[in-house]
Amino acid sequence: MSATWLPPEQYAETLMKATAFACLFFTDEEDRPVQLRAVYSQAHPWQWPGGTMDPGERPWETAVRECREETGMVVEGPTRLLAAVYGLPGAEWPYSTVGFVFDGGRLTADRIAGITLDPAEHDAVRVLSPREWRAYMPERDFARLRAVLEARRTGVTAYFDAWDWDD
Known part of the structure; x- marks a missing residue:
C-alpha cells in the first residue's frame, strides 16, 4: 500500500472494471x-428476461425495463434477490461481469x-422441467439454473461465481 493518496479519478483508473x-x-x-x-448467442441460448444496466440505473430497474422490452410484461415486485452472479474477464470481454437475478414469480398459462x-x-419461449432443461443448456448455464431454483426453494440467496468469459 502506498503512503501517497491518489486523487479519486486516478485511483478509480487502478480499480477492476466490471459490467x-x-x-x-x-x-x-x-x-x-x-x-x-x-x-x-449460440453459447448461451436459453436466458431469462434481462440485460446490461444503463448508466444511472439500479439493478431492479434494469430487470423490470429489460423484461418489459423483451417480453411485453410489466413487473412491479416485490423485489426479491435470488442470486448474485460473478464472472472474470476473458478473451471475448475485457471486464468482469456482476449480475443480479430477481424472482419474477409464477406465471399463469395465459x-x-x-x-x-x-x-x-x-425467438422462442419455453417452459420445461429442470430435468428437461438439462438437454438444452450448457453445463455452466444449467448449474446457474439449479442454483437459482434452490435459492427460490430455500429462501437463501445463491452466490454463483462461475460465470467467467473464458469457460
Missing part, C-alpha cells in the same frame, strides 16, 4: 422455469401465452 446485468427469473404455476431463446418477444433478441 453489470440484472434479470428476472420466472416459473409457471408448476415451478417449471420459463426461458427465452436468444437469437444472438400470461406465458401473452409474452410478446422482441425478435431482435429472442
Whole structure:
C-alpha cells in the first residue's frame, strides 16, 4: 500500500472494471422455469428476461425495463434477490461481469401465452422441467439454473461465481 493518496479519478483508473446485468427469473404455476431463446448467442441460448444496466440505473430497474422490452410484461415486485452472479474477464470481454437475478414469480398459462418477444433478441419461449432443461443448456448455464431454483426453494440467496468469459 502506498503512503501517497491518489486523487479519486486516478485511483478509480487502478480499480477492476466490471459490467453489470440484472434479470428476472420466472416459473409457471408448476415451478417449471420459463426461458427465452436468444437469437444472438449460440453459447448461451436459453436466458431469462434481462440485460446490461444503463448508466444511472439500479439493478431492479434494469430487470423490470429489460423484461418489459423483451417480453411485453410489466413487473412491479416485490423485489426479491435470488442470486448474485460473478464472472472474470476473458478473451471475448475485457471486464468482469456482476449480475443480479430477481424472482419474477409464477406465471399463469395465459400470461406465458401473452409474452410478446422482441425478435431482435429472442425467438422462442419455453417452459420445461429442470430435468428437461438439462438437454438444452450448457453445463455452466444449467448449474446457474439449479442454483437459482434452490435459492427460490430455500429462501437463501445463491452466490454463483462461475460465470467467467473464458469457460
